[in-house]
Amino acid sequence: MKSVFDIIIVGAGPIGLACALEAKRKGLQYLIIEKGALVNSLYNYPVNMTFFSTSEKLEIGGVPFVSNTIKPTRNESLEYYRRVTIASGLSLHLFEEVKTISQEEELFTVHTSKDKYTTSNIIIATGFYDLPFLLNIPGEALPKVTHYYKDPHFYAFQKVLVIGASNSAVDAALETYRKGAEVTMVIREKDIGERVKYWVRPDIINRVKEGTINAFFNSTVAAIRENEVDINTNDGLVTIANDWVIAMTGYQPNLTFLEKIGIKLSADEVRKPLYDTDTHETNIKGIYLAGVICGGMDTHSLFIENSREHAVKIIDNILHHKMAVL
Structure with missing residues:
Protein backbone atom coordinates (compact mmCIF):
# COMPACT_ATOMS: atom_id res chain seq x y z
CA MET A 1 0.00 0.00 0.00
CA PRO A 132 0.59 31.48 -24.69
CA PHE A 133 -1.93 34.17 -25.53
CA LEU A 134 -3.19 33.28 -28.97
CA LEU A 135 -3.73 35.80 -31.76
CA ASN A 136 -6.85 34.01 -32.98
CA ILE A 137 -6.20 35.01 -36.58
CA PRO A 138 -6.13 33.02 -39.84
CA GLY A 139 -2.87 31.13 -40.27
CA GLU A 140 -1.78 31.08 -36.64
CA ALA A 141 -1.68 27.26 -36.70
CA LEU A 142 0.79 27.14 -39.61
CA PRO A 143 4.11 25.39 -38.83
CA LYS A 144 5.96 28.65 -39.54
CA VAL A 145 4.41 30.28 -36.44
CA THR A 146 5.84 29.83 -32.93
CA HIS A 147 4.97 31.37 -29.57
CA TYR A 148 8.33 30.32 -28.12
CA TYR A 149 11.70 31.63 -29.27
CA LYS A 150 14.83 29.57 -28.58
CA ASP A 151 17.85 30.25 -30.80
CA PRO A 152 18.61 32.85 -33.52
CA HIS A 153 20.74 30.72 -35.88
CA PHE A 154 17.69 28.90 -37.24
CA TYR A 155 16.42 32.20 -38.72
CA ALA A 156 19.62 33.23 -40.52
CA PHE A 157 18.91 34.86 -43.93
CA GLN A 158 15.14 34.47 -43.47
CA LYS A 159 12.30 36.99 -43.48
CA VAL A 160 11.20 37.03 -39.84
CA LEU A 161 8.18 38.74 -38.29
CA VAL A 162 8.34 39.32 -34.53
CA ILE A 163 5.05 40.19 -32.81
CA GLY A 164 5.25 42.15 -29.55
CA ALA A 165 7.55 44.60 -27.78
CA SER A 166 8.34 42.81 -24.51
CA ASN A 167 11.75 41.53 -23.42
CA SER A 168 11.31 38.25 -25.26
CA ALA A 169 10.18 39.97 -28.46
CA VAL A 170 13.05 42.45 -28.39
CA ASP A 171 15.59 39.69 -27.74
CA ALA A 172 14.21 37.69 -30.66
CA ALA A 173 14.30 40.69 -32.99
CA LEU A 174 17.84 41.75 -32.11
CA GLU A 175 19.35 38.28 -32.07
CA THR A 176 17.82 37.11 -35.35
CA TYR A 177 18.76 40.43 -36.99
CA ARG A 178 22.37 39.92 -35.94
CA LYS A 179 22.34 36.44 -37.48
CA GLY A 180 21.38 37.91 -40.84
CA ALA A 181 17.59 37.74 -40.72
CA GLU A 182 15.42 40.42 -42.33
CA VAL A 183 13.39 41.40 -39.28
CA THR A 184 10.04 43.18 -39.06
CA MET A 185 8.31 43.89 -35.76
CA VAL A 186 4.57 44.39 -35.28
CA ILE A 187 3.81 46.28 -32.07
CA ARG A 188 0.33 47.02 -30.76
CA GLU A 189 1.52 50.02 -28.72
CA LYS A 190 3.09 53.26 -29.90
CA ASP A 191 6.56 52.43 -28.58
CA ILE A 192 8.88 49.70 -27.30
CA GLY A 193 7.72 48.37 -23.93
CA GLU A 194 8.87 50.27 -20.84
CA ARG A 195 9.63 46.98 -19.06
CA VAL A 196 12.30 46.00 -21.61
CA LYS A 197 15.69 45.54 -19.93
CA TYR A 198 17.36 48.94 -19.59
CA TRP A 199 20.58 47.83 -21.29
CA VAL A 200 18.64 46.40 -24.28
CA ARG A 201 15.95 49.04 -24.89
CA PRO A 202 18.29 51.67 -26.44
CA ASP A 203 19.66 49.03 -28.80
CA ILE A 204 16.29 48.09 -30.28
CA ILE A 205 15.16 51.74 -30.46
CA ASN A 206 18.30 52.65 -32.41
CA ARG A 207 17.96 49.68 -34.78
CA VAL A 208 14.39 50.76 -35.56
CA LYS A 209 15.39 54.39 -36.02
CA GLU A 210 18.16 53.52 -38.48
CA GLY A 211 15.85 51.16 -40.36
CA THR A 212 17.88 47.96 -39.97
CA ILE A 213 14.88 46.51 -38.15
CA ASN A 214 11.53 47.53 -39.58
CA ALA A 215 8.71 48.20 -37.12
CA PHE A 216 4.98 48.83 -37.43
CA PHE A 217 3.70 50.60 -34.30
CA ASN A 218 0.01 50.83 -33.33
CA SER A 219 -0.45 47.80 -35.54
CA THR A 220 -1.69 44.21 -35.41
CA VAL A 221 -1.31 41.11 -37.56
CA ALA A 222 -4.48 40.38 -39.56
CA ALA A 223 -3.57 37.09 -41.25
CA ILE A 224 -0.65 34.75 -41.82
CA ARG A 225 -0.10 32.76 -45.00
CA GLU A 226 2.62 30.43 -46.23
CA ASN A 227 4.75 33.19 -47.76
CA GLU A 228 3.09 36.42 -46.61
CA VAL A 229 1.67 38.26 -43.62
CA ASP A 230 -1.09 40.90 -43.58
CA ILE A 231 -0.66 43.75 -41.07
CA ASN A 232 -3.29 46.24 -39.92
CA THR A 233 -1.56 49.63 -39.71
CA ASN A 234 -2.61 53.25 -39.31
CA ASP A 235 -2.19 53.57 -43.07
CA GLY A 236 -4.34 50.57 -43.86
CA LEU A 237 -3.61 46.92 -44.61
CA VAL A 238 0.01 46.14 -45.50
CA THR A 239 1.18 42.82 -46.91
CA ILE A 240 4.83 41.74 -46.57
CA ALA A 241 6.79 38.67 -47.65
CA ASN A 242 7.52 36.35 -44.76
CA ASP A 243 9.17 33.02 -43.92
CA TRP A 244 8.70 32.75 -40.13
CA VAL A 245 6.55 34.35 -37.43
CA ILE A 246 7.74 34.60 -33.81
CA ALA A 247 4.65 35.60 -31.83
CA MET A 248 5.84 36.87 -28.45
CA THR A 249 2.32 37.70 -27.29
CA GLY A 250 2.79 36.72 -23.65
Whole structure:
Protein backbone atom coordinates (compact mmCIF):
# COMPACT_ATOMS: atom_id res chain seq x y z
CA MET A 1 0.00 0.00 0.00
CA LYS A 2 1.34 3.45 -0.91
CA SER A 3 2.08 5.88 1.89
CA VAL A 4 0.18 9.12 2.36
CA PHE A 5 2.33 12.18 1.63
CA ASP A 6 2.24 15.24 3.80
CA ILE A 7 2.52 17.37 0.66
CA ILE A 8 2.30 16.97 -3.11
CA ILE A 9 3.92 19.93 -4.89
CA VAL A 10 2.65 20.55 -8.42
CA GLY A 11 5.40 22.21 -10.47
CA ALA A 12 9.19 21.88 -10.37
CA GLY A 13 10.00 25.52 -11.06
CA PRO A 14 12.17 27.56 -8.67
CA ILE A 15 9.26 28.19 -6.27
CA GLY A 16 8.14 24.55 -6.30
CA LEU A 17 11.74 23.56 -5.51
CA ALA A 18 11.85 26.17 -2.73
CA CYS A 19 8.72 24.61 -1.20
CA ALA A 20 10.30 21.16 -1.39
CA LEU A 21 13.50 22.39 0.26
CA GLU A 22 11.50 23.90 3.11
CA ALA A 23 9.34 20.77 3.47
CA LYS A 24 12.42 18.56 3.65
CA ARG A 25 14.08 20.88 6.15
CA LYS A 26 11.01 20.61 8.40
CA GLY A 27 10.87 16.80 8.13
CA LEU A 28 7.68 16.57 6.04
CA GLN A 29 7.11 13.81 3.49
CA TYR A 30 6.67 15.43 0.09
CA LEU A 31 6.82 14.76 -3.65
CA ILE A 32 7.18 17.22 -6.54
CA ILE A 33 5.26 16.36 -9.72
CA GLU A 34 6.19 18.23 -12.91
CA LYS A 35 4.69 17.76 -16.37
CA GLY A 36 7.89 18.81 -18.14
CA ALA A 37 11.60 19.08 -17.44
CA LEU A 38 13.16 20.42 -14.26
CA VAL A 39 12.45 24.19 -14.11
CA ASN A 40 10.58 23.71 -17.38
CA SER A 41 9.71 27.38 -17.87
CA LEU A 42 13.34 28.45 -17.58
CA TYR A 43 14.34 25.68 -19.96
CA ASN A 44 11.97 27.17 -22.54
CA TYR A 45 13.49 30.64 -22.24
CA PRO A 46 15.63 31.87 -25.16
CA VAL A 47 19.03 30.16 -25.17
CA ASN A 48 20.97 33.43 -24.84
CA MET A 49 18.67 35.09 -22.30
CA THR A 50 20.08 37.15 -19.41
CA PHE A 51 17.96 37.65 -16.29
CA PHE A 52 16.91 41.09 -15.15
CA SER A 53 17.44 40.01 -11.54
CA THR A 54 20.84 39.50 -9.95
CA SER A 55 21.91 35.99 -8.96
CA GLU A 56 21.30 36.39 -5.22
CA LYS A 57 17.66 37.26 -5.90
CA LEU A 58 17.21 33.94 -7.70
CA GLU A 59 18.60 31.85 -4.84
CA ILE A 60 16.38 29.33 -3.06
CA GLY A 61 16.77 27.45 0.19
CA GLY A 62 19.68 29.62 1.26
CA VAL A 63 21.95 28.00 -1.34
CA PRO A 64 24.31 30.59 -2.93
CA PHE A 65 23.97 31.20 -6.67
CA VAL A 66 27.38 32.12 -8.09
CA SER A 67 27.34 33.44 -11.66
CA ASN A 68 30.04 34.82 -13.97
CA THR A 69 28.39 38.25 -14.08
CA ILE A 70 25.99 40.18 -11.83
CA LYS A 71 23.01 39.13 -13.93
CA PRO A 72 23.02 35.37 -14.62
CA THR A 73 22.13 33.69 -17.89
CA ARG A 74 19.54 31.05 -18.64
CA ASN A 75 22.20 28.32 -18.77
CA GLU A 76 23.65 29.37 -15.42
CA SER A 77 20.20 29.27 -13.83
CA LEU A 78 19.51 25.78 -15.21
CA GLU A 79 22.83 24.62 -13.79
CA TYR A 80 22.11 26.24 -10.42
CA TYR A 81 18.64 24.75 -9.93
CA ARG A 82 19.80 21.34 -11.12
CA ARG A 83 22.70 21.35 -8.65
CA VAL A 84 20.41 22.45 -5.82
CA THR A 85 18.07 19.57 -6.66
CA ILE A 86 20.91 17.04 -6.71
CA ALA A 87 22.71 18.32 -3.62
CA SER A 88 19.48 18.42 -1.60
CA GLY A 89 18.28 15.03 -2.84
CA LEU A 90 14.85 16.38 -3.67
CA SER A 91 12.13 13.85 -4.43
CA LEU A 92 10.48 14.57 -7.76
CA HIS A 93 8.77 13.00 -10.75
CA LEU A 94 9.39 14.74 -14.09
CA PHE A 95 7.35 14.46 -17.31
CA GLU A 96 4.28 13.44 -15.32
CA GLU A 97 1.24 15.68 -15.65
CA VAL A 98 -1.34 16.23 -12.92
CA LYS A 99 -4.74 15.68 -14.53
CA THR A 100 -7.26 15.96 -11.70
CA ILE A 101 -7.44 16.26 -7.93
CA SER A 102 -10.20 14.64 -5.90
CA GLN A 103 -10.93 14.85 -2.17
CA GLU A 104 -12.35 12.41 0.32
CA GLU A 105 -12.73 13.74 3.85
CA GLU A 106 -9.36 15.36 4.70
CA LEU A 107 -7.23 13.52 2.12
CA PHE A 108 -6.62 14.38 -1.52
CA THR A 109 -5.96 12.02 -4.41
CA VAL A 110 -3.77 13.46 -7.13
CA HIS A 111 -4.39 11.73 -10.45
CA THR A 112 -1.54 12.06 -12.96
CA SER A 113 -0.72 10.83 -16.44
CA LYS A 114 1.19 7.93 -14.86
CA ASP A 115 -0.19 7.18 -11.39
CA LYS A 116 -2.19 8.47 -8.45
CA TYR A 117 -1.03 9.70 -5.04
CA THR A 118 -2.69 10.34 -1.69
CA THR A 119 -1.73 13.43 0.29
CA SER A 120 -2.87 15.60 3.16
CA ASN A 121 -1.86 18.86 1.45
CA ILE A 122 -1.20 20.18 -2.03
CA ILE A 123 0.94 23.13 -3.13
CA ILE A 124 0.26 24.39 -6.66
CA ALA A 125 3.29 26.23 -8.05
CA THR A 126 2.67 25.99 -11.78
CA GLY A 127 3.74 29.47 -12.93
CA PHE A 128 2.35 30.98 -16.12
CA TYR A 129 4.64 30.07 -19.03
CA ASP A 130 2.79 27.05 -20.44
CA LEU A 131 -0.18 28.78 -22.11
CA PRO A 132 0.59 31.48 -24.69
CA PHE A 133 -1.93 34.17 -25.53
CA LEU A 134 -3.19 33.28 -28.97
CA LEU A 135 -3.73 35.80 -31.76
CA ASN A 136 -6.85 34.01 -32.98
CA ILE A 137 -6.20 35.01 -36.58
CA PRO A 138 -6.13 33.02 -39.84
CA GLY A 139 -2.87 31.13 -40.27
CA GLU A 140 -1.78 31.08 -36.64
CA ALA A 141 -1.68 27.26 -36.70
CA LEU A 142 0.79 27.14 -39.61
CA PRO A 143 4.11 25.39 -38.83
CA LYS A 144 5.96 28.65 -39.54
CA VAL A 145 4.41 30.28 -36.44
CA THR A 146 5.84 29.83 -32.93
CA HIS A 147 4.97 31.37 -29.57
CA TYR A 148 8.33 30.32 -28.12
CA TYR A 149 11.70 31.63 -29.27
CA LYS A 150 14.83 29.57 -28.58
CA ASP A 151 17.85 30.25 -30.80
CA PRO A 152 18.61 32.85 -33.52
CA HIS A 153 20.74 30.72 -35.88
CA PHE A 154 17.69 28.90 -37.24
CA TYR A 155 16.42 32.20 -38.72
CA ALA A 156 19.62 33.23 -40.52
CA PHE A 157 18.91 34.86 -43.93
CA GLN A 158 15.14 34.47 -43.47
CA LYS A 159 12.30 36.99 -43.48
CA VAL A 160 11.20 37.03 -39.84
CA LEU A 161 8.18 38.74 -38.29
CA VAL A 162 8.34 39.32 -34.53
CA ILE A 163 5.05 40.19 -32.81
CA GLY A 164 5.25 42.15 -29.55
CA ALA A 165 7.55 44.60 -27.78
CA SER A 166 8.34 42.81 -24.51
CA ASN A 167 11.75 41.53 -23.42
CA SER A 168 11.31 38.25 -25.26
CA ALA A 169 10.18 39.97 -28.46
CA VAL A 170 13.05 42.45 -28.39
CA ASP A 171 15.59 39.69 -27.74
CA ALA A 172 14.21 37.69 -30.66
CA ALA A 173 14.30 40.69 -32.99
CA LEU A 174 17.84 41.75 -32.11
CA GLU A 175 19.35 38.28 -32.07
CA THR A 176 17.82 37.11 -35.35
CA TYR A 177 18.76 40.43 -36.99
CA ARG A 178 22.37 39.92 -35.94
CA LYS A 179 22.34 36.44 -37.48
CA GLY A 180 21.38 37.91 -40.84
CA ALA A 181 17.59 37.74 -40.72
CA GLU A 182 15.42 40.42 -42.33
CA VAL A 183 13.39 41.40 -39.28
CA THR A 184 10.04 43.18 -39.06
CA MET A 185 8.31 43.89 -35.76
CA VAL A 186 4.57 44.39 -35.28
CA ILE A 187 3.81 46.28 -32.07
CA ARG A 188 0.33 47.02 -30.76
CA GLU A 189 1.52 50.02 -28.72
CA LYS A 190 3.09 53.26 -29.90
CA ASP A 191 6.56 52.43 -28.58
CA ILE A 192 8.88 49.70 -27.30
CA GLY A 193 7.72 48.37 -23.93
CA GLU A 194 8.87 50.27 -20.84
CA ARG A 195 9.63 46.98 -19.06
CA VAL A 196 12.30 46.00 -21.61
CA LYS A 197 15.69 45.54 -19.93
CA TYR A 198 17.36 48.94 -19.59
CA TRP A 199 20.58 47.83 -21.29
CA VAL A 200 18.64 46.40 -24.28
CA ARG A 201 15.95 49.04 -24.89
CA PRO A 202 18.29 51.67 -26.44
CA ASP A 203 19.66 49.03 -28.80
CA ILE A 204 16.29 48.09 -30.28
CA ILE A 205 15.16 51.74 -30.46
CA ASN A 206 18.30 52.65 -32.41
CA ARG A 207 17.96 49.68 -34.78
CA VAL A 208 14.39 50.76 -35.56
CA LYS A 209 15.39 54.39 -36.02
CA GLU A 210 18.16 53.52 -38.48
CA GLY A 211 15.85 51.16 -40.36
CA THR A 212 17.88 47.96 -39.97
CA ILE A 213 14.88 46.51 -38.15
CA ASN A 214 11.53 47.53 -39.58
CA ALA A 215 8.71 48.20 -37.12
CA PHE A 216 4.98 48.83 -37.43
CA PHE A 217 3.70 50.60 -34.30
CA ASN A 218 0.01 50.83 -33.33
CA SER A 219 -0.45 47.80 -35.54
CA THR A 220 -1.69 44.21 -35.41
CA VAL A 221 -1.31 41.11 -37.56
CA ALA A 222 -4.48 40.38 -39.56
CA ALA A 223 -3.57 37.09 -41.25
CA ILE A 224 -0.65 34.75 -41.82
CA ARG A 225 -0.10 32.76 -45.00
CA GLU A 226 2.62 30.43 -46.23
CA ASN A 227 4.75 33.19 -47.76
CA GLU A 228 3.09 36.42 -46.61
CA VAL A 229 1.67 38.26 -43.62
CA ASP A 230 -1.09 40.90 -43.58
CA ILE A 231 -0.66 43.75 -41.07
CA ASN A 232 -3.29 46.24 -39.92
CA THR A 233 -1.56 49.63 -39.71
CA ASN A 234 -2.61 53.25 -39.31
CA ASP A 235 -2.19 53.57 -43.07
CA GLY A 236 -4.34 50.57 -43.86
CA LEU A 237 -3.61 46.92 -44.61
CA VAL A 238 0.01 46.14 -45.50
CA THR A 239 1.18 42.82 -46.91
CA ILE A 240 4.83 41.74 -46.57
CA ALA A 241 6.79 38.67 -47.65
CA ASN A 242 7.52 36.35 -44.76
CA ASP A 243 9.17 33.02 -43.92
CA TRP A 244 8.70 32.75 -40.13
CA VAL A 245 6.55 34.35 -37.43
CA ILE A 246 7.74 34.60 -33.81
CA ALA A 247 4.65 35.60 -31.83
CA MET A 248 5.84 36.87 -28.45
CA THR A 249 2.32 37.70 -27.29
CA GLY A 250 2.79 36.72 -23.65
CA TYR A 251 1.65 33.82 -21.51
CA GLN A 252 -1.01 33.09 -18.92
CA PRO A 253 -1.46 30.78 -15.91
CA ASN A 254 -3.68 27.73 -16.14
CA LEU A 255 -6.56 29.20 -14.16
CA THR A 256 -8.97 26.69 -15.68
CA PHE A 257 -7.20 23.95 -13.73
CA LEU A 258 -7.69 25.89 -10.49
CA GLU A 259 -11.39 26.39 -11.23
CA LYS A 260 -11.80 22.72 -12.08
CA ILE A 261 -10.62 21.66 -8.63
CA GLY A 262 -12.80 24.25 -6.91
CA ILE A 263 -10.50 27.18 -6.19
CA LYS A 264 -12.40 30.46 -6.40
CA LEU A 265 -11.20 33.34 -8.62
CA SER A 266 -12.00 37.04 -8.46
CA ALA A 267 -14.81 38.21 -10.75
CA ASP A 268 -12.72 40.92 -12.44
CA GLU A 269 -10.39 40.55 -15.41
CA VAL A 270 -7.40 39.75 -13.18
CA ARG A 271 -9.13 36.52 -12.05
CA LYS A 272 -6.93 36.37 -8.99
CA PRO A 273 -7.26 33.14 -6.99
CA LEU A 274 -8.75 33.40 -3.52
CA TYR A 275 -6.16 32.63 -0.84
CA ASP A 276 -5.01 33.80 2.58
CA THR A 277 -2.00 36.08 2.09
CA ASP A 278 -0.57 35.03 5.49
CA THR A 279 -0.68 31.28 4.85
CA HIS A 280 -1.32 31.00 1.08
CA GLU A 281 -4.10 28.49 1.76
CA THR A 282 -6.97 28.71 -0.73
CA ASN A 283 -10.69 28.43 -0.09
CA ILE A 284 -10.08 24.67 -0.12
CA LYS A 285 -8.46 23.72 3.17
CA GLY A 286 -5.21 21.91 2.50
CA ILE A 287 -4.59 23.34 -0.99
CA TYR A 288 -2.04 26.15 -1.23
CA LEU A 289 -0.74 28.42 -3.98
CA ALA A 290 2.88 29.52 -4.42
CA GLY A 291 4.63 31.77 -6.91
CA VAL A 292 3.27 33.62 -9.93
CA ILE A 293 0.02 31.64 -9.99
CA CYS A 294 -1.06 33.69 -6.94
CA GLY A 295 -1.43 36.81 -9.10
CA GLY A 296 -3.91 35.38 -11.58
CA MET A 297 -3.67 37.26 -14.86
CA ASP A 298 -1.42 39.88 -13.24
CA THR A 299 1.75 38.00 -14.17
CA HIS A 300 4.05 41.02 -13.74
CA SER A 301 3.65 41.43 -9.97
CA LEU A 302 5.32 38.22 -8.75
CA PHE A 303 8.79 36.92 -9.55
CA ILE A 304 11.23 34.40 -8.10
CA GLU A 305 12.73 37.06 -5.85
CA ASN A 306 9.47 38.06 -4.16
CA SER A 307 7.85 34.60 -4.23
CA ARG A 308 10.53 32.63 -2.39
CA GLU A 309 8.98 33.64 0.94
CA HIS A 310 5.80 31.77 0.00
CA ALA A 311 7.53 28.47 0.77
CA VAL A 312 8.20 29.37 4.41
CA LYS A 313 4.66 30.66 4.98
CA ILE A 314 3.06 27.56 3.49
CA ILE A 315 5.26 24.95 5.17
CA ASP A 316 4.94 26.66 8.56
CA ASN A 317 1.15 26.61 8.22
CA ILE A 318 1.08 22.95 7.17
CA LEU A 319 3.36 22.02 10.05
CA HIS A 320 1.16 24.00 12.46
CA HIS A 321 -1.93 22.05 11.32
CA LYS A 322 -0.03 18.77 11.51
CA MET A 323 1.18 19.41 15.05
CA ALA A 324 -2.31 20.52 16.14
CA VAL A 325 -3.71 17.11 15.09
CA LEU A 326 -1.06 15.14 16.98
